[in-house]
Amino acid sequence: xxxxxxxxxxxxAILRIFAVNTVLVLLLILAFLLLESWPVLxxxxxxxxxxxxxxxxxxxxxxxxxxxxGTLLASMGALLLAVPLGMSxxxxxxxxxxxxxxxxxxxxxxxxxxxPSVVFGFWxxxxxxPLINQWHPPGASLLAAILVLTLMVLPLITxxxxxxxxxxxxxxxxxxxxxxxxxxxxxxxxxxxxxxxxITAGIILAAARALGETMAVLMVAGNVVQYPETVxxxxxxxxxxxxxEMAYAMGDHRAVLFVSGLLLLLLVMVLSSIAGFLxxxxxx
Amino acid sequence: xxxxxxxxxxxxxxxxxxxxxxxxxxxxxxxLIVTGSSxxxxxxxxxxxRFELQHPEVRIDVQTGGSxxxxxxxxxxxxxxxxxxxxxxxxxxxxxxFSIAMDGIGIIVHASNPVRSLNPKQIADIYxxxxxxxxxxxxxxARITVVNKAxxxxxxxxxxxxxxxxxxxxxxxxxxxxxxxxIKTVTGNPHAIGYVSIGAAAYEAQRGTPIRLxxxxxxxxxxxxxxxxxxxxxxxxxxxxxxxxxxxxxxxIEFARSPQLYPLIEAHYFVPIDTD
Numbered sequence: 001x002x003x004x005x006x007x008x009x010x011x012x013a014i015l016r017i018f019a020v021n022t023v024l025v026l027l028l029i030l031a032f033l034l035l036e037s038w039p040v041l042x043x044x045x046x047x048x049x050x051x052x053x054x055x056x057x058x059x060x061x062x063x064x065x066x067x068x069x070g071t072l073l074a075s076m077g078a079l080l081l082a083v084p085l086g087m088s089x090x091x092x093x094x095x096x097x098x099x100x101x102x103x104x105x106x107x108x109x110x111x112x113x114x115x116p117s118v119v120f121g122f123w124x125x126x127x128x129x130p131l132i133n134q135w136h137p138p139g140a141s142l143l144a145a146i147l148v149l150t151l152m153v154l155p156l157i158t159x160x161x162x163x164x165x166x167x168x169x170x171x172x173x174x175x176x177x178x179x180x181x182x183x184x185x186x187x188x189x190x191x192x193x194x195x196x197x198x199i200t201a202g203i204i205l206a207a208a209r210a211l212g213e214t215m216a217v218l219m220v221a222g223n224v225v226q227y228p229e230t231v232x233x234x235x236x237x238x239x240x241x242x243x244x245e246m247a248y249a250m251g252d253h254r255a256v257l258f259v260s261g262l263l264l265l266l267l268v269m270v271l272s273s274i275a276g277f278l279x280x281x282x283x284x
Numbered sequence: 285x286x287x288x289x290x291x292x293x294x295x296x297x298x299x300x301x302x303x304x305x306x307x308x309x310x311x312x313x314x315x316l317i318v319t320g321s322s323x324x325x326x327x328x329x330x331x332x333x334r335f336e337l338q339h340p341e342v343r344i345d346v347q348t349g350g351s352x353x354x355x356x357x358x359x360x361x362x363x364x365x366x367x368x369x370x371x372x373x374x375x376x377x378x379x380x381x382f383s384i385a386m387d388g389i390g391i392i393v394h395a396s397n398p399v400r401s402l403n404p405k406q407i408a409d410i411y412x413x414x415x416x417x418x419x420x421x422x423x424x425x426a427r428i429t430v431v432n433k434a435x436x437x438x439x440x441x442x443x444x445x446x447x448x449x450x451x452x453x454x455x456x457x458x459x460x461x462x463x464x465x466x467i468k469t470v471t472g473n474p475h476a477i478g479y480v481s482i483g484a485a486a487y488e489a490q491r492g493t494p495i496r497l498x499x500x501x502x503x504x505x506x507x508x509x510x511x512x513x514x515x516x517x518x519x520x521x522x523x524x525x526x527x528x529x530x531x532x533x534x535x536x537i538e539f540a541r542s543p544q545l546y547p548l549i550e551a552h553y554f555v556p557i558d559t560d
Contacts, residue, residue: 248436
């Protein structure tokens, strides 16, 4: 063992204080959500959030399920589009593009990641929604939400997949080349399996981002609380529900909005624990 | 574990010092808290800024959150003054209301829509899904896109109240938050119908945004008709207090109702009320 000098002790003390604070923030958020939603959680049975006829909080109907479905459908739809696009972009950067083009392409993707969500929402509201409306009214729809979310999670998937692929040891690639594998054979047989868990973790992070996205979705999704029958039907997500009604909600209405926040937090927690589990497997 | 508790204690201690420092700073000047309707808030911020210029010792904090929040906050003593964009209900007669202006709610459609006027029956039928095509009310052969407001907004409350509808009976295609989002939505959809504050809509239409305010029962939706009181779908914008206002609160309310502010109120597309 070595002895700690006084400055080390001080540093450790400071680091501990900051570390405790960071955890406290998360715990306080959870405690706050529980505290605010407590009145309705006590008053109403949990089945009310599943079996009520609709979402009309001022008339005492609190069914959250259509919004849960809307949230999941929009996120999954966005992933369905963004994963193939993001994966091919990452493969392009790592294995196909000449190095100067790869750098430029990667910078552009990073720029895309930096665009604020409200800008995507505004573009969606003024351009995308009218376009879809000409095709199939009313325009504001599940489809619009999926497309806007795709744009937002695409750079996230591309960049995490790129990092995972770039971290594949050179020896593996060289050995594959020495064995005479084609480029695609090397990618599908060696690089992708080696980077697999990193890529999956990136996709799950992207899913968490899509689930929690608020402003952009609020502007394009139409916000009608219903189970969509086609992609042209409007939907409302849990996050959009909070943003849309919180400013004007009182009493029970306010408390059920905190319940929808709690549900959303639960969803994201499940996803990020899956991501953590995969990450651990990768390093094990 | 013992260490952990120690750090928690140090943290708490720092927080307490910080909080007490904050309260001592704000106690240095007189502070008025105004909360409530998001319709009134932009106007109120401007009035507050002018009042602060005349009374440097006063700080006025304007927060939005809807008319119901204004009423709640004043009742619970969190706010000194509430902003309420409707007339007080009978069960709210414990509060004192002071009207500062009038606002009308206008039905808006896209400028390319040939429909010029609707009656309340037609509007109710459109919003409840009994009329689904513009053809039925003299427009093009296209499906109507019904734009409704999110629950809790006073615009929605007044609109439903006027049409004698419940919100669960409305069959909307798009639900929006504030007026600006409503105007953007109708601008982007030639077959949409929505309703927003007449002030906001008249301002946008004047700037060339392709929307049109529909006449209601043949009465043109205009700032003038709200002023003269003949436009049926209108509401007063009120300031409320829990007790008879005294001192600085009274001075502020009198200032907000004084004729020198009429140009400002008109600039926000509301209609001043003659108080004399």
